[in-house]
Amino acid sequence: MVNQCLGNEMIIKLSLTQRQIEIVRQIKFRNKREKIMLDRLACCEVLAEDIDELVNMLGAEFMRHGLLPSWEPNKYGLEVEGILDIVNRPRVEGWA
Numbered sequence: 001m002v003n004q005c006l007g008n009e010m011i012i013k014l015s016l017t018q019r020q021i022e023i024v025r026q027i028k029f030r031n032k033r034e035k036i037m038l039d040r041l042a043c044c045e046v047l048a049e050d051i052d053e054l055v056n057m058l059g060a061e062f063m064r065h066g067l068l069p070s071w072e073p074n075k076y077g078l079e080v081e082g083i084l085d086i087v088n089r090p091r092v093e094g095w096a
Contacts, residue, residue: 010048012090014041020083023076027061041087051091058084 016024024042029035034057037050046054058080066077073081 012046012048012051014044014046014086014090016041016044016083016086019079020086023079023083027057029057046087048090051087054087055084058087 021042021044024038027038029038034053037046037054038057040046040050041054062073062077062080062084066073066080068074068077
């Protein structure tokens with residue numbers, strides 16, 4: 001993970017697998033802002049200010065499509081959890 005500053009915005013570089021990028025590209029967005037955030041994530045970088053919203057979007061995707069009837073994660077849910085971990089890591093590590 002590498003951080004760069006662009007003006008007042010901190011850009012955080014992330015490492016996603018090709019499969020994780022495919023998943024990100026399939027997530028439905030509700031508006032132009034969400035599309036831009038998901039496009040950035042698919043390019044393996046996010047703005048620090050967008051992480052909360054991305055975590056919420058990924059959490060919603062997990063709840064909609066990532067759970068079995070028993071409330072255990074299915075295969076897709078585990079993949080989304082992996083993306084969530086990567087996106088949330090900079091915040092947990094204090095924007096390292």
